[in-house]
Amino acid sequence: MDPSSGDFSRPTPGAVSTDPNEYKYELQCHLGGGDFDTDCLGRQLECTDGPDGEDGIPVTWLSRPRGVPGAVWAYHSGPTCLFDARPEDLLPRIAADIQREFQNLPINAGTVTAQPSPHTLRGAETNFYAEAVEQQFDITMFGQAVHVVATPVQYTWNYGDGTVFGPQPSMGGPLPQDRWGEKTRTSHAYGETGDFQVVLTTSFQGTYSVNNGPPLPIPGQGQFSTQPLTISVWRSLTRNYADDCNTSPQGQGCPGAPITR
Template sequence: MAKLKRIALLLAGTCCVLFVVPCQTAVAKDPKIDIGYVDNGLNLTGTQWSRNPISGEFIPRVEGSTSAVEDPNQYKADTHCRADGPDTKDPGCDALDCPATTPGGQEGAPVIWKEAPKAITNPGWTDWIPVTGPTCLYGVEPGNVLADIAARILNDFRQLPINPGTLETQPFPHTLKGGPTNFYTTATQQTFDLTLLGQTVHLTATPTSHTYTFGDGTTLGPTPTTGYPIPETEWLTTNTRTSHAYTETGNYPATITTNFTGTYSVNNGPPLPINGTLNLTTPPKTIHVWKTERALVADTCQQNPNSWGCPSTEPQ
C-alpha cells in the first residue's frame, strides 16, 4: 500500500485544506505549481506568506501585519476535484496527469480552485475564475519556484525574439530638402508562452516609447507617439507629430529605437510586471535628400530635348 502523506495548504485567507496524496514512482520533471500567489499573500504549512510587489519574492508575513491590498476572498483547493459536489466529478480530473517530480516521489493531486468571501463563515464555494477546470497541486513550497522565476524573468524577457517593427518614411527613398518627411513605426504588442522551471509562463511585450534618429544628428523622443501613414498627396505638404525636415542634401541613415515593457503570469495567474525594459533598434534606412531648383523655360522636353531640366541635360 502506497505511503500516504498529509499536506496542509492555506491560500490567501483562513481556509485550511487537507488532502491525502499517494507516493508513487513516476517519471521525474520539474514541479508544477498551479496557483502560488494571490494579492494578499500565501500561507504554507501554518506560515503566512506575502509577495514583495517589486522583486516577486515570497517572504514570511509578520504576525499582525496586513497586506497593502487586502483580498476580500478566501480560497481552497477541492482535492476531490469535484465541481459542485460528490456526485458530479469533473471529467477533466480523470484526464489530468500529475506525475511525481522525482523518482519515488509524491504525485500531484488534481484540484479545482474555489473562492468565497472571507466575511462568510460557512460559504458556498464557487470556481476561482482566473483558473478554469482542474489543475495540478504539489506538496512543495510555491514561493521557492515563483521567487526563482521572478529572479530570472527579466533576463528571459530580454532573450525573447521580439520583433522591433520597421521604420517607415514618406516619401522614400528620396525626399526634398526643407520639406516634411513623415516617419512612423510598425511595432506592436507581442505575446510568448514559455516553460520556466517546469512552470507555464505567459509573457507580454508592449511597445511603450520610441526614439526616432533621423541620421543628421537630430532625434525625436523618447515619445509614445508611433506615427501613422498619410496619403501620398500630402507627403510634401503635411507635418505630422513625427515629421522631420532635413536642412541639407545628402544620404542619412535613419533608425528607430523602441522601448518594450513586459508582464508575465505563472500558470494562468495574475499578470505581474517585469522589473526592467528592453530597447530594440531597427536596421538603418537610408534617406536620400535632394534639393529643388526652378527656372523659366520656353520649350517642353519633347519640343527641345536639350532644354534646361530635361534628362539629356542632367549630369551623368
C-alpha cells in the same frame, strides 16, 4: 514568498510593483487547516506530466488590493497547475529573472514607413510612421510554463542625422499623397543632403503568468529596434536656362546633362 501565507513579491532591491493587487495561491479543494472539500476532490484538476515530466499541484489563485488595511482575499483565477517540488521558492526565482528573459525574447519592434520614400527633399517634412503590435510568447523557466504578453507603449525615432525624438507614445500614421510634406507628430525635416539610416526603437511593457496563474507586471520595459531604413535626401533647385541644347547638349537643364544633387 512567505511560506506560511503563500504571499509572494519581487526580491529585487528597490523594485516597485505597478500592480495594484497582491496574490497568493491555495490548494484547489482546501477548506483551511486539515479540512478538504470531499466533493471537490472528486473533480479536482489532474496535474500530471508537467514541463519537465513531473507532477504538480492543483491551485486556485486569490488576490486583494495591495496596501489596503482589512482587504479580503477574493477569487482571481484557476484552478490551474503549479509544477514545483518547493513552490514557495519558485515564484521569487521567476520574478527575479523575468525582466532579463523578457529583454531576450524575439520581440518584433515593428516596421517603419517614410513618406515620401526612398527619396525626400532637403528642408521638407518627411512623414515617418511605425506599425507595432502586441505579441505573446510561451517560454519555460525553472521547469514552469510561463506565458508572456508584450505590448508596445513608446517609440523613439533616430533620424540618422543626429536628431532623436522620443521616447513618446505616438507611432505616427500615414498621410494621403496629396498631403505629403505636412508636419506631423513624427515627421522630420533634414537640413543636409545625403543618405541617412532611420532606426525606430520600440519600448514594450510586459506581463507574465506562471502555469496559467494571474498576470503579473514585468518590471521596467524592454527596448527593441528595427532594421535601419535608408532615406536619400536631395535638394531641389529651380533655374531658368538660356542655353540651346542643340548647340550646347551638356548645358544645365539639357537631357543627359549631369544632375546636381
